[in-house]
Amino acid sequence: MTRDLTIAEVRLTPILVADPPLLNTQGVHQPYTPRLIVEIVTADGITGLGETYGDTKYLELARPLAERLTGRSVMDVNGLFGIDLGVDESRVQGEVDAGGLRGVQSADKLRLSVLSAFEVACLDAQGRALGLPVHALLGGRVRDAVEYSAYLFYKWAGHPAGVTCEEDDWGAALDPAGVVAQARRFTERHGFTSFKLKGGVFPPDEEIAAVRALAEAFPGHPLRLDPNGAWSVGTSLKVAKELGDVLEYLEDPTLGTAAMAEVSAGTGVPLATNMCVTTFGEIKEAFTRDAVQVVLSDHHYWGGLRNTQRLAAICAAFGVGVSMHSNTHLGISLAAMTQVAATVPGLRHACDSHYPWQSEDVLTERPAFRGGRVEVSDAPGLGVELDRDELARLHRRWAEDDGALRDRDDAAAMRLAEPGWRQPVMPRW
Numbered sequence: 041m042t043r044d045l046t047i048a049e050v051r052l053t054p055i056l057v058a059d060p061p062l063l064n065t066q067g068v069h070q071p072y073t074p075r076l077i078v079e080i081v082t083a084d085g086i087t088g089l090g091e092t093y094g095d096t097k098y099l100e101l102a103r104p105l106a107e108r109l110t111g112r113s114v115m116d117v118n119g120l121f122g123i124d125l126g127v128d129e130s131r132v133q134g135e136v137d138a139g140g141l142r143g144v145q146s147a148d149k150l151r152l153s154v155l156s157a158f159e160v161a162c163l164d165a166q167g168r169a170l171g172l173p174v175h176a177l178l179g180g181r182v183r184d185a186v187e188y189s190a191y192l193f194y195k196w197a198g199h200p201a202g203v204t205c206e207e208d209d210w211g212a213a214l215d216p217a218g219v220v221a222q223a224r225r226f227t228e229r230h231g232f233t234s235f236k237l238k239g240g241v242f243p244p245d246e247e248i249a250a251v252r253a254l255a256e257a258f259p260g261h262p263l264r265l266d267p268n269g270a271w272s273v274g275t276s277l278k279v280a281k282e283l284g285d286v287l288e289y290l291e292d293p294t295l296g297t298a299a300m301a302e303v304s305a306g307t308g309v310p311l312a313t314n315m316c317v318t319t320f321g322e323i324k325e326a327f328t329r330d331a332v333q334v335v336l337s338d339h340h341y342w343g344g345l346r347n348t349q350r351l352a353a354i355c356a357a358f359g360v361g362v363s364m365h366s367n368t369h370l371g372i373s374l375a376a377m378t379q380v381a382a383t384v385p386g387l388r389h390a391c392d393s394h395y396p397w398q399s400e401d402v403l404t405e406r407p408a409f410r411g412g413r414v415e416v417s418d419a420p421g422l423g424v425e426l427d428r429d430e431l432a433r434l435h436r437r438w439a440e441d442d443g444a445l446r447d448r449d450d451a452a453a454m455r456l457a458e459p460g461w462r463q464p465v466m467p468r469w
C-alpha cells in the first residue's frame with residue numbers, strides 16, 4: 041500500500057504539568073512546569089508525537105516552524121533540519137539554559153531544542169505508517185530494555201503555603217536519612233538500582249554525608265552526585281577524594297571546560313557533564329583536554345534522536361562514555377529516550393529520567409519502569425498514544441495561567457519561600 045506522508049497539519053499544544061518542590065542549586069521547581077506537545081498529522085491521517093520545552097522562547101520559534109511544515113513530507117527529516125528558524129544570536133548572547141542547569145544558550149542550541157520535537161514527531165509518524173518502531177528506523181535496537189537511575193532530589197514536603205499546586209506523596213528529603221528514605225521509595229516503586237543525587241543545594245559536607253548514607257544503605261550500587269557546577273576546583277577535588285571509593289562518577293562539579301579539566305587531572309573519579317559539553321562545538325576542547333569522561337546526552341537540546349546517535353559515535357571514537365541527561369519531561373520524551381538509547385552500543389551508565397516525579401501525563405498509558413528499566417517497545421512509532429482529555433486539561437491550565445509559570449524560573453519559585461533569594465554566584469562553595 042502506498043501512503044501519503046505529506047504533512048497536512050501540525051498541532052502545537054503548550055501545557056503546564058505538575059512538578060514537586062525539587063531543590064537544585066538555582067532554587068526550586070515551580071509547582072507547574074511548561075512543556076510543548078507537537079502533533080504532526082499526515083494527509084492520510086497518521087499523527088506523530090513529539091515533546092519539548094514549553095517556555096515562551098521555544099514556543100515563539102515552534103509556531104512559525106509549524107506553519108511552514110504543511111506540504112512537506114514526514115520522511116524529509118534532513119530537510120527539516122535545513123529550515124532556518126531565524127534565531128537571532130544577539131537574543132541569546134551570554135545566556136545560560138534553565139537558569140544555569142544546562143550550560144550555555146546559543147542560537148543553534150535554541151533552534152535544535154525546537155527542531156528535536158518535530159524530528160521525533162516525524163519519526164513517530166514514519167514508524168506508524170510503516171508499522172515499525174522508531175528504533176528500527178534508527179538502525180535497530182541492540183538491547184531489549186534501557187536502564188534508568190533513580191533521580192534523587194533534596195525536596196520539601198510540599199510547595200510553599202498558599203501556592204496552588206498538586207500534592208505529592210514523596211515526603212520531604214532534607215538530610216541523609218531523608219535522601220535514603222527517598223531512594224528506598226524509588227526502589228520499591230520502580231526497582232531502580234543506581235542512584236543520582238542532585239546536589240549543589242547544601243554545603244558539600246552535608247551532601248557528602250548523604251552520599252555516604254546511600255552507600256551504606258545500598259552497598260556496591262552505582263552512585264552519582266551532581267551539584268550543577270556549584271563548587272570551586274578545590275571543593276570538587278575535596279569531594280572527589282572523600283567519595284572516590286563509592287562514586288560511579290561526579291557530574292559537573294564545577295563550571296566550564298577549563299575548570300573541569302583541572303578537576304579531572306587531579307582525581308581518578310570519572311567526571312560526567314550535561315553542562316560543559318552540550319553542543320557539538322564544545323566537544324573538541326573538552327575531549328582534547330580530557331575534561332570529561334562521560335557525556336550526558338539529551339535529545340531535546342542536542343537536536344533529536346539522530347544527533348544523539350551521532351554524539352554517541354563521537355564519544356565512542358574518543359573513548360568517552362555516554363549516557364542521558366533529563367529534566368522534567370513526560371512519557372512521549374521517555375519513549376523517545378528509550379527508543380534511541382536502545383540503539384546506542386556501549387551504553388554503560390544508567391540514563392537519567394525525571395519521569396517518576398511526574399504524576400501527570402498526556403498518554404493513555406504511562407511507560408513503566410520495571411527493575412529500573414523501561415522495556416523497548418516494538419509497537420509502531422514510539423508506541424505511545426495521546427490522551428486528548430488530559431492534553432486539553434493541562435492546556436487549559438496553561439491558558440488560564442497569568443504568565444507567571446509559563447517560563448521556568450527556579451529562582452523565582454524559591455523567592456516565594458525565601459523572599460531574599462538570588463541566583464547564586466558560582467562557585468557557591
Ligand SMILES: O=C([O-])C(=O)C[C@H](O)[C@@H](O)C(=O)[O-]
Pocket residue numbers: 062063064138141142238266268314365366367368392
Ligand atoms: O544537570 C542536570 O542533570 C540537570 O540539569 C537536570 C535538571 O535540570 C535538574 O537539575 C532540575 O530540573 O532541577
Ligand SMILES: [Mg+2]
Pocket residue numbers: 266268291292313314315365
Ligand atoms: Mg547534570
